[in-house]
Amino acid sequence: MTELPKTFEPGPIEARWYDHWEGQGLFRPERKDAEPFTIVMPPPNVTGSLHIGHALDNTLQDILTRRARMQGKDALWVVGTDHAGIATQMVVERQLNEKQQKRTDFSRDEFVAKVWEWKEESGGQITRQLRRLGASCDWENERFTMDPGFSAAVTKVFVELQKRGLLYRDKRLVNWDPKFQTAISDLEVETNEVAGKFWTLRYPLSDGSGHVEVATTRPETMLADMAVAVHPEDERYRDLVGKQVRLPITGRLIPIITDEHADPELGSGAVKITPGHDFNDFEVGKRAGIKPADMLNMLDASARICQTADGLVPEELLGRERFDARRRVVELLEAEGALVKVEDRTIATPYGDRSGVVIEPRLTDQWYVDVQPLAERAMEATRSGAIKIVPETWSKTWFNWLEGIQPWCVSRQLWWGHRIPAWFDEDGNVFVAETEAEAREQAGGRELRQDEDVLDTWFSSALWPFATLGWPEQTEDLKRHYPNDVLISGFDILFFWDARMAMQGLEFMGEVPWRTLYLHGLVRDAQGQKMSKSKGNTVDPLGLIDKYGADALRFTLAAMESQGRDIKLDEKRVEGYRNFATKLWNAARFLQMNGVGASTSIEAPQATLPVNRWMIGEVVETLAKLNRAFDELRFDGMADAIYHFTWGTFCDWYVELVKGAFDEETKAVAAWAFDQILVMLHPFMPFVTEELWHAMGERPYDLIVAKWPEPDIRPHPQQAEFNEAMAEVAPDHAFGERHLDVAMKWFVETTIEIIKSVRAIRTELNISWTMKLTPVIVGEWRPDLMELLEEDAAFERLAKLNSPEQADEVPPNSAQVVVAGATIAFPLEGVIDLDAERARLLKAIAAVEKDRDSLAARLGNPSFTERAKAEAVEKARADHAARAAEAERLSAALARLG
CATH class of the missing domain: 1.10.730.10 (Isoleucyl-tRNA Synthetase; Domain 1)
Known part of the structure; x- marks a missing residue:
């Protein structure tokens, strides 16, 4: 036995034990004859640092892993990091900018080499921080989504999907980040409400017979308008359908078409259609028979004005930044008399979550996966119970998304990432293969150039449950640990990662990637607001660990995690x-x-x-x-x-x-x-x-x-003797027919209940601990309670009680409790000044009730509840509940005095 210090200091203890566990290899799954337990860590970005969401996610995983290990299972917790295409490229480019350099000063290979150099020097920060949290991962088999084995898996999946007719190249609209000059996923887009304008424009009919008014929040896009749409049942435009309008500035003639996208109740009921620069307009254009290849584009990769295919954009606008172009387009419209009015409007505007710039819908050639057949298999696996979603309430969201799934854009215009294994000849023919040699063989030996794009990070991470175990090689780890047992995930990546893992696992392994999908909520601040740097309410988990220890933070997160409900972290x-x-x-x-x-x-x-x-x-x-x-x-x-x-x-x-x-x-x-x-x-x-x-x-x-x-x-060896004794002492309780431990439980818990009741009486009635109380059992004879109160020394030591007495009626001026079905009275005559105590309680009750009623009136006033800050209203509610509870407690104490 080692004598413990008086003070508990978690810091040194945590550092020492983690080093010991990892150094002894105790996180390794080395019980080959035991039942396997497998869980994979959602790979954090290699650029990342531990945030409170990571802390929650990994604490829950570690709890399950440690318990499985203690159950004797062959517990494997797969750990690794994601190469995080945009985020990592941004970090390295920022470093170059500090040296007055930029990415294009280097060849692609030179730049990628610099990224690898950064990764080796600085890419392990979050894994070090996970150790601070106590994560018992299999660090000896740490994976990275760009390591050679994983990259081989990514390449094979791309090629196989193309062979199976599930992957193709197409021209479609994508979310385009003008700063990074790449397509990005929906997850990387943040929509913010910003102050903007609503411009109403006048488009004259080409025959001079009148005009049509349209409204837009982006007037510069009129340079690429291709139609004006009205609702097919809008009588106002019945005679105009099929006619043409002449666009101001460009002079382009465009038709008036019908489409249900146009809302007769909104504005004039007519909408401008720019299929190359708006997602809704893209679909309208396709329904109108405009092929994507023929849709006009008026922005280059940097969101500067470029010439459209028909050459009608004025020279003075070419090369202008989009918002500068907006200003000039509005001036030109006003000069032509085409600007009807301008209104202030709050506009929902998409921003790149990393670049911070406004995202543009852009028409580009990209690689897509036809995920509908894959989604069908994922839904069937969920219906059959092969995948269990916890909490079950998320199943509806899961099915809704999978049922309405759209083709997945998997290409990105970056240098860092898995380069797409596709090669083009000089005629534009594409050849998909695992190696350039195989592609050249397909091309008959012609010269080829590889696609410049890389794959979406989510494409590679979708293979995480099986590629981390060695696939496409049929390794022992793969056979033993696939499918995984459970996946712990935030609901915010349900579609971007979880569903895609389900689809890819079923497609390439023929089995679900995990049997249970557990979705936890978000960690919010103490007032329930979403954490953000702009609000200044983020919580640094490492700061909490430094202050209170990892154990305290872990237990807090576990205790507050209630199957998907958001956590208000205080x-x-x-x-x-x-x-x-x-x-x-x-x-x-x-x-x-x-x-x-x-x-x-x-x-x-x-x-x-x-x-x-x-x-x-x-x-x-x-x-x-x-x-x-x-x-x-x-x-x-x-x-x-x-x-x-x-x-x-x-x-x-x-x-x-x-x-x-x-x-x-x-x-x-x-x-x-x-x-x-x-x-x-x-x-x-x-x-x-x-x-x-x-x-x-x-x-x-x-x-x-x-x-x-x-x-x-x-069964206890003294069970028989106990049965006989209890049959004599307390026949009404029928302990003779019950297990010894049931009776023991009754004895101890009754003891505790009596002691707690006596302590409450002493506190409520200001009874000094120097004054002993005498318990009086009222009514029928209770030998069990009499024996308990007489023999258990705890009553004298912990409650300051005399030996018990029996009475037919409650003695005057007694406090009373009901325990074990019996009334126990405690005479207070001579113990306290009863009149003074009644007066004290009445005064305290009056004061507390006054506060309670004042708070109730405040909460009943809409001008307070609707206008005050949410935290002020919440505090008032909490204070009211506390005062109400205190009033009840004091009233109960007064009632005890009779």
Whole structure:
């Protein structure tokens, strides 16, 4: 046994134990004869640093992994990082800019070499931070989405999809980032409400018979208008359909067409159609018979005005930046008399989440995956139960997206990433192959050039569950650990990653990638607002770890994770669970001071004392609750079960009840129960539990690989004698037909209930602890309670009670409680000044009720609830609830006095 310091300091403990675990290879799955358990970490960006979402996600994964390891399973937690195409290229380009250099100063190969150099020097920050959190990943098999084996898998999948007719090249609109000059995914687009304008324009009919008015938030795009659409049932335009209008500035003649996209109730009911620069207009254009190849484009890759295919854009506009062009186009429209009016309007505007610039819909040639057949298989797997989504409420969202799925644009105009394995000859023919040699063979030996684009990062990460295990090679790890058992994911990447993993896994492995998909919520600030740097309400998990320890942060996140509901993270909760770790630490010190060390048995020890039999039974019940919560993936339920048992049942009551009575049996039970606590708590708070595990005595193994508890309560050897004794003492309770432990539980829990009731009476009525109280059992004879109150020394020590008495009626001026179906009175005559106490309580009740009613009136006033800040309203509600509860408590105390 190692004497523990008085003060619990998590920092040094955490550093020491993590180095030990990793150095000893204890995270490796090396139990080849055991049942496998597999989970893959959503690969964080190689550019990233640990944020609170990562902390939640990885804490939940680590809890499941550590418990599986303790269950004796061959637990593999796959770890790795994503090459993060745009993010990484941006970081390296920023470094070059600081040296007055830019990417195009180098060849593609030279630039990529610089990215690899950055990755080796700076790309491991987040993995170091994950270690701070306690993540027990298989670091010896860390993967990277650009490592050679993974890249081979990516290339093979691309080629196979093309062979199967599921991957093709097409001209379509994409989200285009003018700063990075690449297509980006929907996930990389943030929509912000910004102050803008709504311009109404006049387009004259080409025959001079009138005009049509249209409105737009982007007047510069009229340079590429190709039609004006009206609703087919809009009577106002029935005679104009088929006619042409002449565009101002360009003079282009465009037709008036019908399409249900035009809303007769909105503005004039006529809308300008620019199919090369708007997603809705693109679909209207296709319905009108305009081929994508014929759609006009008026912006280059940098969002500067370029000449359209018909050459009608005025020379003075060419090369202008889009917003400067907007200003000039409006001036030209006004000069022509084509500007009807300008209105202020709040506009939903898309921005690149990394570039911070406005995103443009742009018509480009890209590679697409036809994911509809893949989505059908993913939906069928979910319907059949092969994929279980937790919480089940997300299933509807899952199906809605998969049912309406669109082709997936998988190409990006970057230099960093998996270069697309496609080659073009001088005639534009494309050849897809795993190597250039194979492509040249397909091309009959002609000279080829490789596609300049790279693949979307999500394309490669969709292969994560099987490519990390060695696929396309049929490795032992692949055979053993695919499918994975569970995936822990934020709901925000349900489509971008989770669904695509399901589709690719079913397509290339013939099986689902994981059996259970668990979706957690977002971590918000204490007021429930989404965290953002602009609001200044982000939380640094490493700062919390430095302040309170990793164990406290981990337990907080687990305790607050309630199957997909967002978490309102309050630092006070983290502080509270730091206090929980301290409570555990002090309990260990108390046990040590009373000669209690490490348990010598995994099985529950033999015990005869009621308090010890009760404690063993409580361990069993807690384990059952904990296991059930694990089975249901109720992380809050897991934390609740072990927290309340550890703090309340063990530390507050068992330790109190056995204080001063540590015989050999009690030492054995206390040691065993504390060991069970350390084992059950380890997945949540690995550092402090490992430290205490070793401090309590010599151990043959580390706690991280200790056996998950399976205590079994066997019939007690004194059961028969107990049955006979209880049949005489308390025949009405029929203990003779019940297990000994049920009776032990009744004795101890009744003791606790009486002590708690007496303590409440003392607190509420200001009764000094120097004054002893006499319990009076009122009414029918209760030998069980009489014996309990007479024999249990805890009542004198913990509640300051005299020996019990019996009475037919409640004595005058008594406080009363109901325990175990009996009324127990405590006469107060001579104990306190009853009149003074009544006066004190009445005064306190009046003051609290006044505050309560004032807050109720405030909350009932709409001018407060609708105009005040949300946090002010929330505080008022909390204060009202507290005052109401206090009023009830004081009123109950007054009622006790009769």
